[in-house]
Amino acid sequence: xxxxxxxxxxxxxxxxxxxxxxxxxxxxxxxxxxxxxxxxxxxxxxxxxxxxxxxxxxxxxxxxxxxxxxxxxxxxxxxxxxxxxxxxxxxxxxxxxxxxxxxxxxxxxxxxxxxxxxxxxxxxxxxxxxxxxxxxxxxxxxxxxxxxxxxxxxxxxxxxxxxxxxxxxxxxxxxxxxxxxxxxxxxxxxxxxxxxxxxxxxxxxxxxxxxxxxxxxxxxxxxxxxxxxxxxxxxxxxxxxxxxxxxxxxxxxxxxxxxxxxxxxxxxx
Amino acid sequence: xxxxxxxxxxxxxxxxxxxxxxxxxxxxxxxxxxxxxxxxxxxxxxxxxxxxxxxxxxxxxxxxxxxxxxxxxx
Ligand SMILES: Cc1ncc(C[n+]2csc(CCOP(=O)(O)OP(=O)(O)O)c2C)c(N)n1
Ligand code: SF4
Ligand code: SF4
Numbered sequence: 358x359x360x361x362x363x364x365x366x367x368x369x370x371x372x373x374x375x376x377x378x379x380x381x382x383x384x385x386x387x388x389x390x391x392x393x394x395x396x397x398x399x400x401x402x403x404x405x406x407x408x409x410x411x412x413x414x415x416x417x418x419x420x421x422x423x424x425x426x427x428x429x430x431x432x433x434x435x436x437x438x439x440x441x442x443x444x445x446x447x448x449x450x451x452x453x454x455x456x457x458x459x460x461x462x463x464x465x466x467x468x469x470x471x472x473x474x475x476x477x478x479x480x481x482x483x484x485x486x487x488x489x490x491x492x493x494x495x496x497x498x499x500x501x502x503x504x505x506x507x508x509x510x511x512x513x514x515x516x517x518x519x520x521x522x523x524x525x526x527x528x529x530x531x532x533x534x535x536x537x538x539x540x541x542x543x544x545x546x547x548x549x550x551x552x553x554x555x556x557x558x559x560x561x562x563x564x565x566x567x568x569x570x571x572x573x574x575x576x577x578x579x580x581x582x583x584x585x586x587x588x589x590x591x592x593x594x595x596x597x598x599x600x601x602x603x604x605x606x607x608x609x610x611x612x613x614x615x616x617x618x619x620x621x622x623x624x625x626x
Numbered sequence: 627x628x629x630x631x632x633x634x635x636x637x638x639x640x641x642x643x644x645x646x647x648x649x650x651x652x653x654x655x656x657x658x659x660x661x662x663x664x665x666x667x668x669x670x671x672x673x674x675x676x677x678x679x680x681x682x683x684x685x686x687x688x689x690x691x692x693x694x695x696x697x698x699x700x
Binding site for chain 2: 391
């Protein structure tokens with residue numbers, strides 16, 4: 358048999374997987390291995406697959422992903438710290454036929470923006486929330502976040518987070534799941550191919566729910582911040598699997614449509 | 627014998643050498659190059675190209691979307 362050369366395989370007609378057109382050619386400023394990059398990619402792929410590029414408006418936060426508007430070729434707004442759900446509320450109400458999502462870190466969503474996210478979700482705004490929980494303030498140099506695990510060392514908890522001094526880590530996603538306005542709450546991750554596929558499916562469902570007008574969809578992505586955690590990207594993924602998943606277990610927390618199909622029928626036009 | 631052959635094309639100037647693709651590859655195709663790119667990163671490359679099955683696992687986990695995957699049936 359003739360030997361196959363790599364140049365015979367790398368041809369347009371043999372393409373299996375490549376970068377989606379929704380992602381721009383701008384070079385991402387994220388650190389090597391950062392979960393933000395993978396999360397951006399799957400949000401972009403969902404937008405492409407649903408064919409909603411010209412109808413999608415993202416609201417970026419304050420945090421490392423403040424510049425998300427450089428990377429996804431859709432319409433964007435950039436909110437003041439923690440206020441993305443408020444901007445998304447206004448945008449969705451003014452343009453109800455558009456797909457509106459917030460993209461927020463744990464500092465942005467669970468700390469300074471805790472009030473905004475709780476009330477937007479409680480009002481059942483028809484938006485999708487992408488919550489990237491890396492248990493630290495990445496952008497500002499690795500300070501403790503509300504979601505920082507007990508014992509986890511950060512710039513502002515150098516001896517590890519302890520209950521007496523810093524209080525417990527906040528399971529904000531569990532709180533959100535209690536709110537009647539929220540239709541879908543799930544916790545995913547993006548460190549393995551299988552996890553990426555599942556997370557993408559969850560994000561797709563979150564966007565599709567907007568068309569059904571059944572309330573807020575909330576997707577947490579348990580993430581890494583190798584710079585803040587001071588581990589290599591590969592070790593960060595391992596550390597996340599060993600420690601983060603224990604406190605933040607993956608899976609669906611709420612799927613109201615599935616749980617009470619009859620109740621939800623009336624919302625679906 | 628394998629019925630498919632795959633190959634990946636890494637945009638080596640954009641690769642940040644994070645190495646998550648190496649862990650994701652089921653057939654140990656990828657390693658970091660000894661050389662560095664313009665940014666100073668040891669970029670990912672196919673060290674064992676014959677082993678690639680074109681499964682796209684590496685590209686799925688790549689945070690910078692710098693891997694394109696190709697596959698042929700043989
Ligand atoms: C009103 C206000 N307060 C504080 C800051 C400083 N600040 C910038 S980003 C950030 C937290 C970012 O952490 P997170 O939301 O977890 O995002 P990450 O960078 O980890 O993705 C803080 C406190 C600010 N920019 N504005
Ligand atoms: S500081 Fe952390 S969250 Fe920010 S880009 Fe780097 S790895 Fe990602
Ligand atoms: S396509 Fe699959 S087999 Fe080929 S290098 Fe990527 S992960 Fe490995």
